Amino acid sequence: MIEALNIFTAEKPAGRLDVASAAESSETAMYIYDIAPGESSSPYHYEYVEEWLLVVAGTVTVRTPDGEHTLDPGDLVRFPAGAAGAHKIMNKSDSLARTLLMSSSRGPVVSVYPDSNKIGVWPGEPTDDLIFVRDTAVPWSHGEEGWNKAD
Numbered sequence: 001m002i003e004a005l006n007i008f009t010a011e012k013p014a015g016r017l018d019v020a021s022a023a024e025s026s027e028t029a030m031y032i033y034d035i036a037p038g039e040s041s042s043p044y045h046y047e048y049v050e051e052w053l054l055v056v057a058g059t060v061t062v063r064t065p066d067g068e069h070t071l072d073p074g075d076l077v078r079f080p081a082g083a084a085g086a087h088k089i090m091n092k093s094d095s096l097a098r099t100l101l102m103s104s105s106r107g108p109v110v111s112v113y114p115d116s117n118k119i120g121v122w123p124g125e126p127t128d129d130l131i132f133v134r135d136t137a138v139p140w141s142h143g144e145e146g147w148n149k150a151d
Contacts, residue, residue: 030102035091044088051079051103058097063088
């Protein structure tokens with residue numbers, strides 16, 4: 001027997017529900033977000049995998065590289081991988097909005113935050129998760145003097 005999850009009534013303990021984990025999926029990343037009026041589900045960002053957004057309830061405003069767009073319940077949009085798919089999902093209305101975001105679950109997950117000049121890397125092991133300002137990055141050879149020697 002399959003277990004169904006109702007995207008209209010599912011409870012979210014911290015404002016979002018990891019649907020893929022609840023369904024034990026290893027191929028898909030999928031989250032339900034409830035976005036309160038005046039709030040956003042994440043900063044303006046892009047990833048290196050395609051992402052999809054379905055508006056389940058309410059109205060959201062999506063910031064993309066070409067401006068802001070209003071989406072209503074039932075609207076489904078795709079954010080391409082890379083900078084062309086940058087987005088921020090906001091609730092500028094007076095009522096709660098619910099969205100479903102999905103992508104492949106290929107790792108590591110890399111998110112770029114253009115407004116704050118940050119990059120986040122989530123390789124699947126929490127102790128190795130990193131978020132850093134791009135200007136603090138070093139070349140791959142930093143601290144690797146003698147790497148090409150057989151000592």
